[in-house]
Amino acid sequence: MSANSSVSARRRTTTRLVGIALAYFMVLLDTTVLAVAEPDLIASLHTDVIGVGWATTIYTMTLAAALVLGGNLADRLGAYRVFMVGVVGFGATSLACALSPDLGVLLACRGLLGLFAAAIIPASLGLIAGLYPEPGSRGRAISAWAAISGAAMAAGPVLGGWLIGLDGWRVVFVINAPVTAVVVLLCGTRIPDTRRARAISWLPHLGLATGLATLTLTITEAGQRNWALVCAFGLITLILGVGTAAIDRRSAAPLVPPALRHNASVWTAFGWGAAINYALTTVIFAIPLLLHVTAIEAGVTLLPMTLLVALNPLLTGRLVAEHGPSRPIRMGFTAFPVGLAVTAFAVADDQQPIVLAIGLLLCGLGISWTLPALVGFAVDHAPQDATGAVGGILNTTRQVGATIAAAVASATLTGHSSGGWVAAPFAIATVLCVIGLGSAILANPSRAGRPTHDAVAEHTNDGAVERTS
Template identity: 70%
Template sequence: MGISLAYFMVLLDTTVLAVAEPSIMTSLHTGVVGVGWATTIYTMALASTLVLGGSLADRLGAYPVFILGVIGFGAASVACALSPTLAFLLVFRALLGLFAAAIIPSSLGLITGLYPDPGPRGRAISAWAAISGAAVAAGPLVGGWLIAVDDWRAVFVINAPIALAVLALCRTRMTSTRHMRAISWLPHLGLAATLTAATLAITQAGQRSWSQALLFGLVALGLAYSTAVIDRTSPAPLVPAALRRNRLVWTAFGWGAAVNYALTTVIFSLPLLLHVTPAAAGATLLPMTLLITLNPLVTGRLVAAYGPLRPIRMGFVAFPIGLTLIAAATARHDQPLVLGLGLLLCGLGVSWTLPALVGFAVDHAAPEVAGSVGGILNATRQTGATIAAAVAAGVLTQNHSSGGTAAVPFLIAAAVCVLGIISATALNPSRAKGSPTGPAEQGPART
């Protein structure tokens, strides 16, 4: 329960902030790009350090890394609430991302250690996703209520008592395996710098500052190449050797990025487009968020009966249809039924794909790299979220100044999900190489 509550806290912080965007813009005198950075700097810090968090969980043990992350997350949340300017908020949001990067992979590592058999582990992961997914549903509603009582600062204060509850529930030390391997800091710094430059390039492109976008894009490419070169000669590369050529696991990482791209596009964009109170914005998102909370338990049964690929494919079919309906509703306005149906389909898209692809990745990786799998999977997911927020902020800012349609971010996300269904349909795990043989490959139920 404590493990899931910690992940609940991390996700709650993201979804609560979505409905707080208009309040932050008013209080800190910033625009869409400013609140875009409040989102992207968190996901950027999270994405760039999740691999490091997974490596630390493997080396030091998942339990101490988990506890440190929870303590730091609670403290950084209070600092965010006390931020007097946007600059201070961005600094403390980055710290939140760093501590979240310690929580997420270590929590998955703890679950893997507690449930070594694939069957019980799959059910535990589904329950973890369902309990944690409650944050997605609760976030907009709780955020709307908190903002009505006080202002946007209250949405950060709520994390402090949750962190204390997690520490109380997890006060008994849990056994976690340590794998003594070195950690090389330079590749991790290179990854963070690459993601920062790429986000700046996307933001500038969205504002049609093409020369600066080109400059940051070239810097990002240079940093990416340098990081890859350094990582190849590193005694402790970002990606363990056991995962380097594992095509199935890397496919799951790509699916995770696509899911978070689509989800972040909806959560970030809609509160800015609806022009309603935070509480009303939270209520509008309920068709999607409630399904994200409740449906993972059904997904767990689907995975047990048919294997993970079927719900993954179902989700990537539902997602682009839902995003297209949301695009139509936002473009023409006053279409609540179309918007609600689109949100329902997006909720199915997340709740079918995400638990299944997490189980798919864990099943096709060696147990000794479970922490790294959790770190890399969530890093790619947060990279997708970072890019989505940067693209949506840039596009919405440009559309507002030029009178363009608000549907563009959702249509871009739909195209990303189409790529997901193409790859999931073409995948045949029984013919793929580079994954360990195990229960996930022994019968038709896992294909």
């Protein structure tokens, strides 16, 4: 191959990687961009806090329920085909969200949006593996892809606030259409991938989805104090959970591989991921509702936290490489509950902007120290042939944490409108982080000692790596 041909091939590869990363950015942006739109949604669609809570939770709920399924489909049908269907579907459904005449239509479209997002994320990893067959270059490409998550987290509230300030909440979804067009243009030429004759067991996936839905309904009804429905939905959730676990154990293609079922260290890391996303979502969901500011002001208010989430994981990666993951995990679970307590105090007294900024800075440190390290911890304690499954389950448990957090915050903040305790959602998140700190102190250090740079690169930054090819 001539030098010019080699340069041209590298450029094409880089262009496609940019397209894949843009699709990932778009998917993650939608997990946070709607947060600052909550007051505008309430006024525009004549709904309440519970209604906008569902607008948030239904996206993360369907995303969590379908992530593992999306990975299986990418293996079975080909990552490129699943990726392109996901991207085009995401763009089209985003426009449908923007045109939604009422809350019911918006919820249906947001649920469908989560399904397309669950196709994009795992398929992206398969495409990167095809573009970069050499392990070193693949690790660097995955690191760049995963770093997009922090940028999306930082940009979501600010970009959302700016767009909503221009023309209301619908613009938040319209912006996905041109991004989709750019992704299709950059990735229009087929990207090499592989297909595997992989079995898919549908019942566990269906059980997970319906269980998350009934759990969210249980929390919502608890906020409304409809105790008969709470008992009914709670019982259904319990039955679905037990039944799904039993079916999954006997499944030919289980959600949880047998090698991970009794691995206490890995499940501890999954719990940490759920707790961190629970606390993060609590902050992002509650702040715009409680401060009574414009969407732009809400986005700017969250910047002390979101900028650290975007930038600090690079330093955390060095900490993990030098000291192993346990130290930054403990640092994060120390900073986060303090940050939540300070934030709750500042929100209760809206004349405390400096105190609020300090609280959000501490929350940002808690997230950005903990998330990259806990993924490395899980990978270190998992069998080598199960690291891909660890990435998928970890991201699923994180989205489950986010879903429950939005439901709990909307239920508790409904009480705030009638004089309830504004600190309630922060208090619950603080308790979970304190439990996380206790378990981190008691947890065994990494079995592998200090993880290699490549291992951290492929499994850190947002827990975003769903599966490795």
